[in-house]
Amino acid sequence: MEEMMTGDRFFGVGCLTPKVKDAKDANDWKKRVVYTFEAIPSVHNFALTEIDDLDFYWEGKIGQSGDEEIPLPELGLMTFDVNIPSRIQKQLGILPGIGDVEEFKVLTFFHYVHPITYIECKSPQGGEVSNPSSAMAIVRDFLVAELKKQQSDIELFMIGPSPFHADFSLRAGKGEMEVGDGFSVTVEKGLGYDNITYFHDPSHASISRAVLWQLYSAIQGEFSYFYRFQSLRNARLHAASNLSTQSEELAKLFKKRGFSSYLTRTATVRHKLQSAQLDAISARMAAMQHSRSTKEDMEGLYPKEGGSALKGYLERVTEEVYLEELEGAEKILEVLESRHSQEVQRFATITFSLLGVIVGAVLTAAFRSWWG
Incomplete structure (x- = not known):
């Protein structure tokens, strides 16, 4: 049953994917990633979709020997939910904080240009979420700690800035600039992070998760090139x-x-x-x-x-x-x-x-x- 979302949605953007350096092929990559993430107690509903081939992403340095190519899926999706209690978030020391949000929904698009990750903040009261970009740092540091506990050979492949230096939200209404597919956007510049607010056609009475994912898909091309650049x-x-x-x-x-x-x-x-x-x-x-x-x-x-x-x-x-x-x-x-x-x-x-x-x-x- 599709989850209905009656309020505004808040998310962060970055690049955060599992790294299996010696993966033999896509099946080997998937098997080891699923085993590792399902062993993390706070991770739920872990799924990999339409991952059939691996591509190699360069993690080397210009002019240096020993340049490293990291095998990652060429195309596909990785999704999971993760619960990170507030007390654990305080231990991680990520600032600014993210309020009372403890549930996060992670979606990574494996794109032939570059992987891109979205992390939605699931507010328990359905209200405003402050600093949703911090979700990327919170989930990142939590997963790093969990992988270390497992003594796993799987690491996280990250490209900074992760989070992207903006707080994102999706609301009903009309923005200043058309994006396409029924979306528009307004950008408010800030001293630190900007506020980028996407709007959906106000004629829709409610916003489903499918609409949020439709927005993810609509903007993933630009973000994939941003992280490639x-x-x-x-x-x-x-x-x-x-x-x-x-x-x-x-x-x-x-x-x-x-x-x-x-x-x-x-x-x-x-x-x-x-x-x-x-x-x-x-x-x-x-x-x-x-x-x-x-x-x-x-x-x-x-x-x-x-x-x-x-x-x-x-x-x-x-x-x-x-x-x-x-x-x-x-x-x-x-x-x-x-x-x-x-x-x-x-x-x-x-x-x-x-x-x-x-x-x-x-x-x-x-x-x-x-x-x-």
Whole structure:
């Protein structure tokens, strides 16, 4: 029997899925995930639907060895209910709190672009829910703790920001911008999290869970691309941070005084410099590739000029390319490369001069000995 919902609905958005690193195929992934989640006492009505194939999601870092591909369902759904008592929520220490909500309904769409998770807050009184985005953090930290108790080899695959930095709700009425499928939306900007309120056709007397899931389906494409763009952005950030760290560590080596430090640099720093320079090239190439692919994706998502409540969020993620950080590290490496070349030349000059003196001394001694 379909559950009828007479009040407003509140939910958070993020990316939160089980990660089975060594899953052989979809059946192996499903078997192990079902076994693990059904062993958690607070989890109920766990179900996997239409999961037939696995795809691989990159969890690596630009320019680093050992990049990891995580097998996750290519398409399908994962749903379950979870009860997290208020006392447990307080122990988790998630702020801001979420009031008296203890029941959460979790739905993950496995999408070929990127997985996306919705968590509905089931208010016991059917009233307003404050900070519904916190549901994502509460459920996430609770599941991490439960998996740790089981000593499970299953982890959680998460992409930040999870939660998405907005509180979501679905209400009867009319919003400022049309979404389609009978939905509209109003966005209120906030200092921390925004409020994104979706509205459904007010001619409907009540809102069923099917309507809420219809909204989930209507907006999942944009959110899937948001988290894909976010994963690319995270890789760019890691690459820029890694390159900055390498350049700073190399600069420290060149600041060291003394003959032993000079010899160490001359003998060992070449490999480190080349490695950092290769990482810089990789980061540059990745940034250009990301720029091209995200531009194509955005044009496909938004073929016409005009509005979308979520378009601005996606654009901001794609614009975070960290070129200033890359350029700063590249300038440091350029200076260090020049200095290293000078030191190598000086070392070679000194070495050959010393060799000349030694050879000259040896020959002089030999001639003296020969001529008696």
